[in-house]
Amino acid sequence: MGKFDEKVEFYKKAMDKLGLEYNAKKLVAVTKACGPSIYRSDAETVSSSDKAELDRVKKNYLMKKLGLTEKRDLDGIIATAVEQIGKRNRNKYRAIFYYLCSKEAKKWPK
DSSP: OOHHHHHHHHHHHHHHHHTOOOOHHHHHHHHHHHGGGGGSTTTSBOOTTOHHHHHHIIIIIIIIITOOOTTSOHHHHHHHHHHHHOTTOSOOBHHHHHHHHHHHHTOOOO
16 A cells, blocks of 8 residues: 555544545545645644635635635635534644535535
8 A cells, every 4th residue: 555545544534533424536536636745744734723824725725726716605615624623623634624625615626
């Protein structure tokens, strides 16, 4: 099993632990969309208390990667993901966070 597959399995277990349902194929697609950030501990998580971080998620993932526009409630999509993972949960893994944003937006990376 390669590093990527190990990360996907890790995220599946984390989602199971949080009680979140997921589609395995879509989780793989979202994890691939995260690129090399999943391998760096400082970039693997999303800080929901950092406005600049959330603005980057909005601009680089929701708008660029998923093709959403400002007309959509992008802040609401992000807030839903934060709520599902848990505001107090310090481990908001980027792949899981992006998966939940994609699910809420009903749009997936290609």
